[in-house]
Amino acid sequence: MSVKVSNLSKVYGTQRAVDDISFEVNKGEVLGFLGPNGAGKSTTMKILTCFIPQTTGSAIVCGFDTTSEPLEVTKKIGYLPENNPLYTDMYVREYLEFAAGLHKLGAITASRINKMIEITGLGVESKKKIGQLSKGYRQRVGLAQAMLHDPEVLILDEPTSGLDPNQIVEIRSLIKQLGKDKIVIFSSHIMQEVQAVADRVIIINKGKIVADDSTANLQNMVGNETVITVEFKEQVNRNIFSSIPSLKSVEQTKDGKWSFVSDGDKDIREDIFKFATQKGLTILQINKAEHSMEDVFKELTNK
Amino acid sequence: MFAIFRKEVRQFFGSLIGYISIIVFLLVLGLFIWIFPDTNVLDFGYASLDSLFSIAPYIFIFLIPAITMRSFADEINTGTIELLSTRPVTELQIILGKYFASLLLVLVTILPTFIYFYTVYRLASPIGNVDVGGILGSYFGLFFLGAVFVAIGIFSSSVTSNQIIAFILGVFLCFIIYMGFDYISQFGVFIGKNDYLVESLGLNSHYNSMSKGVIDSRDVIYFLSVISLFILLTRTALSSRRW
Numbered sequence: 001m002s003v004k005v006s007n008l009s010k011v012y013g014t015q016r017a018v019d020d021i022s023f024e025v026n027k028g029e030v031l032g033f034l035g036p037n038g039a040g041k042s043t044t045m046k047i048l049t050c051f052i053p054q055t056t057g058s059a060i061v062c063g064f065d066t067t068s069e070p071l072e073v074t075k076k077i078g079y080l081p082e083n084n085p086l087y088t089d090m091y092v093r094e095y096l097e098f099a100a101g102l103h104k105l106g107a108i109t110a111s112r113i114n115k116m117i118e119i120t121g122l123g124v125e126s127k128k129k130i131g132q133l134s135k136g137y138r139q140r141v142g143l144a145q146a147m148l149h150d151p152e153v154l155i156l157d158e159p160t161s162g163l164d165p166n167q168i169v170e171i172r173s174l175i176k177q178l179g180k181d182k183i184v185i186f187s188s189h190i191m192q193e194v195q196a197v198a199d200r201v202i203i204i205n206k207g208k209i210v211a212d213d214s215t216a217n218l219q220n221m222v223g224n225e226t227v228i229t230v231e232f233k234e235q236v237n238r239n240i241f242s243s244i245p246s247l248k249s250v251e252q253t254k255d256g257k258w259s260f261v262s263d264g265d266k267d268i269r270e271d272i273f274k275f276a277t278q279k280g281l282t283i284l285q286i287n288k289a290e291h292s293m294e295d296v297f298k299e300l301t302n303k
Numbered sequence: 304m305f306a307i308f309r310k311e312v313r314q315f316f317g318s319l320i321g322y323i324s325i326i327v328f329l330l331v332l333g334l335f336i337w338i339f340p341d342t343n344v345l346d347f348g349y350a351s352l353d354s355l356f357s358i359a360p361y362i363f364i365f366l367i368p369a370i371t372m373r374s375f376a377d378e379i380n381t382g383t384i385e386l387l388s389t390r391p392v393t394e395l396q397i398i399l400g401k402y403f404a405s406l407l408l409v410l411v412t413i414l415p416t417f418i419y420f421y422t423v424y425r426l427a428s429p430i431g432n433v434d435v436g437g438i439l440g441s442y443f444g445l446f447f448l449g450a451v452f453v454a455i456g457i458f459s460s461s462v463t464s465n466q467i468i469a470f471i472l473g474v475f476l477c478f479i480i481y482m483g484f485d486y487i488s489q490f491g492v493f494i495g496k497n498d499y500l501v502e503s504l505g506l507n508s509h510y511n512s513m514s515k516g517v518i519d520s521r522d523v524i525y526f527l528s529v530i531s532l533f534i535l536l537t538r539t540a541l542s543s544r545r546w
Contacts, residue, residue, distance in 0.1 A: 049389040074391045085382030099305025102390040
């Protein structure tokens with residue numbers, strides 16, 4: 001059970017929406033697709049779900065090719081499209097029954113629908129028409145239909161868009177839980193989200209993969225220097241800092257704090273502290289800046 | 304396919320679309336058959352339903368594209384076509400599901416006119432002195448005509464995301480295939496040479512031939528071919544959206 005993409009390209013006219021990307025995801029992995037708007041995330045997902053054909057390359061889902069065996073592929077996949085299109089004039093349950101019918105669930109239809117309504121917390125809302133639901137609940141309906149047939153691969157295009165913070169937390173933990181025995185590929189342009197949910201991140205920019213690594217490794221990627229922010233009670237002159245060992249540069253930020261930069265991941269907080277006591281300075285605050293996914297993202301996509 | 308069929312039928316009868324089309328069809332026909340002076344059976348003096356079968360196609364030209372205009376246009380517009388296409392169903396199954404649902408609605412619209420048939424049957428002197436064979440043949444003809452219009456309507460709906468455009472295109476194509484070929488055959492270049500051939504490309508000649516009460520295999524094959532043609536065109540239109 002795996003999703004294998006090799007040398008996949010999609011060309012719209014003269015624009016290369018997806019440009020020669022390759023990756024492989026295995027069971028139990030949660031893969032986050034990160035990239036600025038128009039990077040090719042959704043296009044890749046549409047190819048994987050057999051909605052649009054690729055120009056060149058191949059995509060294999062659980063051993064089936066998306067172009068030659070779409071019926072087999074779509075059986076294995078649960079898909080939440082971008083913008084979550086739904087039939088607004090159908091009732092929630094009616095819609096889920098329709099989706100179950102398309103997957104020919106037969107006798108287990110009712111029990112699966114009940115389970116989905118429970119997992120996604122649709123509860124009382126399940127008696128309403130989809131058009132009457134708020135955006136967050138519609139998103140849950142979209143998730144419910146994607147998971148209804150218990151697919152081996154879940155492809156979620158921006159699953160948390162439009163949700164309130166509590167719902168986001170719920171959906172994230174749901175994705176994490178599902179990722180244990182499935183393949184989950186989800187896209188997002190929110191860095192924290194990918195950081196919180198995914199084991200592995202693929203960053204796409206202008207149709208190309210610019211990074212493919214575990215979340216932890218990526219965070220270290222940009223870490224070729226360490227920044228420490230310090231706030232002193234006293235007014236200090238820049239020149240006195242020259243005696244701190246292994247300091248690369250120092251600068252005063254706008255709010256009167258000082259930021260010390262050192263090479264590599266060397267932590268010089270101790271040195272700064274010792275230096276301050278020597279000089280009789282009072283440290284009010286000392287912080288080591290963590291490299292966030294945001295930095296990685298900015299660095300990789302702004303080239 | 305059955306899931307899509309059921310969803311579409313529910314959409315017709317869960318909303319007003321189904322009921323409105325049945326009522327409008329019966330009402331307009333009723334007016335022509337019983338009330339309007341030039342066409343009504345009572346003044347005419349003969350127990351026949353000819354006026355029903357000559358007017359019904361014109362109502363269908365407007366009514367059927369209105370029934371089918373949303374079938375694909377709406378799905379394309381709201382993006383739900385993506386939900387359908389990424390399920391384990393083929394495009395043909397999606398099209399046929401929608402096709403048969405609309406066809407069912409057309410059939411349900413035609414069926415109540417049997418009341419008119421029965422009335423005329425009772426009014427005849429002596430009772431029952433009507434051309435039953437001719438009327439039944441006409442009913443078959445009308446059903447096949449409706450079936451062709453549904454295929455055209457579904458096709459026009461699949462080429463656009465705008466329901467209004469789908470409707471106008473549907474009306475235009477239905478008109479051309481129903482009457483257009485008759486008029487084209489009147490052109491000087493065809494008269495006396497190919498006028499019969501050109502005329503038989505249109506629906507009208509086959510419809511008229513069925514209303515004589517003879518179900519000719521050539522007519523049936525003609526209707527089925529036109530339906531298949533438009534269903535295949537729909538499939539091409541849908542797949543071309545993905546390129």
